[in-house]
Amino acid sequence: MDLLRLSLRQLQIFVAVAQSGSTSAASDAIALSQSATSAAVNELERMLSLQLFDRAGRRLLLNDNGRALLPRALRMLEDASDIERMARNADQQLQSLRIGASTTLGNHVLPALLARLFGSSPATAPHWQSSVAIGNTEDICAQVADFALDIGLVEGHCHHPQLLARPWLHDELVLVAAPSGAQGLDPSGPTSLEQLQNAVWLLREAGSGTRETGDAAILPQLHSYRRVIELGSSEAIQRAATAGLGIACLSRWVVQDFLREGRLVELITPLPAIQRQCFCVLRRGKQVTAALERLLGELGLGGVKPDAPHAGGCCRPLADAHPRELGARSELGI
Numbered sequence: 001m002d003l004l005r006l007s008l009r010q011l012q013i014f015v016a017v018a019q020s021g022s023t024s025a026a027s028d029a030i031a032l033s034q035s036a037t038s039a040a041v042n043e044l045e046r047m048l049s050l051q052l053f054d055r056a057g058r059r060l061l062l063n064d065n066g067r068a069l070l071p072r073a074l075r076m077l078e079d080a081s082d083i084e085r086m087a088r089n090a091d092q093q094l095q096s097l098r099i100g101a102s103t104t105l106g107n108h109v110l111p112a113l114l115a116r117l118f119g120s121s122p123a124t125a126p127h128w129q130s131s132v133a134i135g136n137t138e139d140i141c142a143q144v145a146d147f148a149l150d151i152g153l154v155e156g157h158c159h160h161p162q163l164l165a166r167p168w169l170h171d172e173l174v175l176v177a178a179p180s181g182a183q184g185l186d187p188s189g190p191t192s193l194e195q196l197q198n199a200v201w202l203l204r205e206a207g208s209g210t211r212e213t214g215d216a217a218i219l220p221q222l223h224s225y226r227r228v229i230e231l232g233s234s235e236a237i238q239r240a241a242t243a244g245l246g247i248a249c250l251s252r253w254v255v256q257d258f259l260r261e262g263r264l265v266e267l268i269t270p271l272p273a274i275q276r277q278c279f280c281v282l283r284r285g286k287q288v289t290a291a292l293e294r295l296l297g298e299l300g301l302g303g304v305k306p307d308a309p310h311a312g313g314c315c316r317p318l319a320d321a322h323p324r325e326l327g328a329r330s331e332l333g334i
Contacts, residue, residue, distance in 0.1 A: 005047055008080050011073040013040045014052065018062050018070055093291035094118060095130040100149040102156065102209050104234055105278060106134035108253040109169070110153065117298050138207035144281050150292055152281035153299075155251070156209025164306050165279040168299055172252045173214055173274040175267040176259070178244040185247070190268045193221060200227040200246030202237045210234060213276040214249040221271055238264070249274070282306040 016026035016037075023037040030037065041060070045052055052066035062070065086093060094117065101110045110132065122128040133140065133149060137156035144152040145160045158165045177187045185195055196218075203225070204211040219225075229246060231237045234254045241248040242263050248255075258264040280299055286306040288296070296302050 006044075008077065010040060010044045010047075011077055013037055014044055014066075015070065015073050015077065017041055017053070017060055018066060022058055022060055024058070093289060094121060094294070095125070095128050097130070097289075097291045097295060098133070098148070098150045099153070099295070100133040100135070100140040100143055100151070101153040102137045102140055103134060104155055104171070104210060104251045104254055105153045105169075106132065107235070108251070110134075113298060117295055136205065136207045137209035137212070141281055144283050147283060147286075150282075150286070150289075151295065153278065154209055154281055155276060155278050156212045158279060158281050162284050163281050164284050164304075165281045166301055166304055167277050168280045168301065169278040171276050171278055173210065173217070173249050173276065174252050174255065175247055175249050175269055175271070176238075176241055176255050176264040177247050177267055178242055179262060179265050180244055187265045187267055190270075193270055196247070196269060196271075197222050197226060200229060201225045202240050202246045202248045203228055203230050204234065204237065205230055205232055209276070210249070210251060213274065217274040218249065218271060280304075 013026065013030055013032070016030045017023055020026045020029065023041065024034045026032075027034045027037040032040070041053070050065045050069075051063060052069060053060040054063050086096075099110075099114075114132070118130075122130075133143060135143075137154040137158075140149065140152040140154050141158045141160055141163060143149040145162050153168065154165075155171060175191075177185060179187060181187055185191065185199060203214070227246070229240070231240060234250055237248045238250060238254055238258060240246065241250075242258065247267065255264055255266075259266060280296070280301055282304070284306055286292075288305065293302065296304055
């Protein structure tokens with residue numbers, strides 16, 4: 001990268017002289033003495049090794065070099081002004097916030113959160129372009145650790161030493177199947193462990209928070225899955241279960257509409273209830289901008305500092321969760 005010697009202040013002085021036609025008139029507009037303005041013009045010409053003005057007495061008239069430089073200088077000064085306006089305008093900062101979410105949260109929780117966070121800003125801003133990354137928990141955590149995302153909302157535990165995770169929402173996983181049954185299973189009555197062991201299981205891929213939580217609760221009881229079909233999204237699993245292909249273990253957020261419509265039924269099993277904690281994940285040492293602080297406030301996590309030390313590794317225990325955090329689910333209307 002070339003070492004830049006040109007400053008925005010020099011361009012500002014050049015533009016003022018070009019537009020006013022003299023150093024004396026320009027000095028009033030840019031709050032400099034006439035001698036300092038004249039010296040700045042001379043220094044700019046010396047540094048560029050270009051004469052920018054024709055001198056006619058006290059008048060300074062742009063020559064062909066100056067006319068070539070003027071539109072470029074104006075663009076640079078306008079871009080600099082845009083940067084300063086962005087720094088003062090939280091709404092402009094919001095569209096540059098890089099948010100990541102694991103699949104279930106991204107599809108079923110994040111839309112309502114973004115509506116609250118952005119408000120009417122996208123509709124009223126002259127220009128608006130923002131993006132949200134959705135992937136499995138492992139992918140989102142990796143991107144936050146690499147500073148590719150400013151914040152991650154995930155369903156699984158983070159295991160990266162450079163990440164700080166704070167408990168956010170609670171979720172429940174439920175076992176569901178088609179009302180007509182799956183591979184001989186009768187969902188109208190209790191389902192035994194033997195039936196679960198013999199069933200076809202519709203599972204997310206490794207690295208998914210849903211898969212990690214489900215495995216931790218189910219495998220100690222069943223010891224293994226005998227028949228498995230892996231699919232890369234909860235929506236694909238839900239539709240496969242609806243088609244009678246097997247049993248699914250999914251978030252209640254995912255299946256609540258299908259359960260209400262009768263397209264799926266919740267199985268009664270001897271397995272314990274499967275609860276999980278969702279986390280907000282930040283990179284340690286991450287600078288909390290005004291926009292990021294605003295998002296953390298919407299999550300009920302205002303005041304979280306990514307560089308703050310915390311005992312017990314990257315995630316604090318559920319018992320340490322603040323009541324505001326545990327109540328965020330109801331505040332979001334989910």
